[in-house]
Amino acid sequence: MSDLNTRHGDTSAVITGGAQGVGLAIARQLVAEGCRKLMLAGRDREKGEKAVAELAAMGADAGFTAIDLQDVEACLALIDAAISRFGAVNALVNAAALGARGTLTDTTPELWDRMFDTNARAPFFLMQGFVKHRQAEGGGGAIVNILSQCVHCGQSYLAPYSASKGALATLTKNVANAYRFDKIRCNAILPGWMDTPGEDITQRRYHGATDGWLERAEANQPMGQLCKPHELAGLASYLLSAQAGVMTGALIDYDQNIAGSYPE
Template sequence: MKIDNTPNSVLISGGTQGLGLAVARSLVENGCREIILAGRTAETGARAQAEITALGATCHYIQTDISDATQAKRLIETAITHFDGLNSLVNAAATTSRGSLVDTDLDLWDEHMNINLRGPFLLMQGLTRHLLARQAAGSMVNILSTSAHVGQSFLTAYSTSKGGLLTLTKNTANALRADKIRVNAVAPGWMDTPAEAEIQKRFHGADDNWVEKAEATMPMGQLAKPAQLAPLITYLLSPSSGIITGATIDYDQQIIGAVPE
């Protein structure tokens, strides 16, 4: 099935690498021609912008740290100045730094809430206000994690922030149905990304072969891959996904709630 993204104008936070950049590639492959990429690092952003532009889209990179509320608000405002028809959002920016209940300090807690929950909230709020003012339909996809359901002991703040984003997804989907603004979420499991490589080395002493070792323990012999997941997000953003709203799709080989044999 061909995914129809022709009408879409999309902002992707965390769009300069990993899953966010894979979504941008998938969008362009399926007809999207207006993309905003947001991320913290200028060099990475410039490379990503050049790549997506070369694929045939009009692409802008906006350097942003969405942990800062002022920058998050400015991001959506600037994106709209580039594309007045902006109608879609992917909240892919996140931090996954570690901390259990007993060793998570207030700074770490605030970091997770500001990046993983408040930042997406502000972008969703800004885009929704723009769409309502124009009486335009729209679509948003929030990137959660299977950790939103429980999470590991060393992911207390992360899991809580993603659980909050799950509720925000469903709450806003319910509120915006009659305005034809759809809000959905995808919750990946363990994923092979540059950010995850940094986390594994920083917190778990992983070596350069960590992906190979991790995949040897997986039921399907691999970690989740951004290029495999991106078309699902593209579909949820697109008119092809019809009336789907308020959905949370667990994208993983581990089954939530399953009891070990």
């Protein structure tokens, strides 16, 4: 078994949503475990450059690409840019997502399209570019998609979001099945309510949250906290590593509330 500090010594990764939250937490974890080649992607160049500086201080050759995930050509170009910089890429993390609100009755066609273009179509074409590259390299490699507990249902105001994440769940299994003989693994993590910068913005924008909302929310959780990105990152790192063995096509619930449970 490889040492945890070096098990990603040969990893070259692309991480969307890599400038903050879950994506950045996974990037930090990979670098802590030996990864020295990372291409982060996100919308905010200033945040991206700050993340790159942090990872560089940890010893990594990190780059950032500002990207609109609704642009298919930009998604494919992201994989090409990483290959051009590092020579090869063998890990892909789809962590970026649009979390706007919408119910069945008030969701517009425009919101539906933006949700699916960002949360399902973008990962599809990022995986397409990644898999084609890995096949050209003789196979191997790992993908981790960050989904949501909303895959199981989701609140009424998350109808298009839940649908888009459900699409990515099916796609995760489809990709895992299609390319297992190429030794390309594809798994997903389904986190529950998470403590991220994006969630703070969402709570304030859509739910009228005020200062202290996080502490109040955590006080009502079974384990006294929301899901933490740095804790989830350890699981993502494992799934991307050789230590995960033949594990592929898994949809891993990551929450303290159990899907399918009911009040006693």
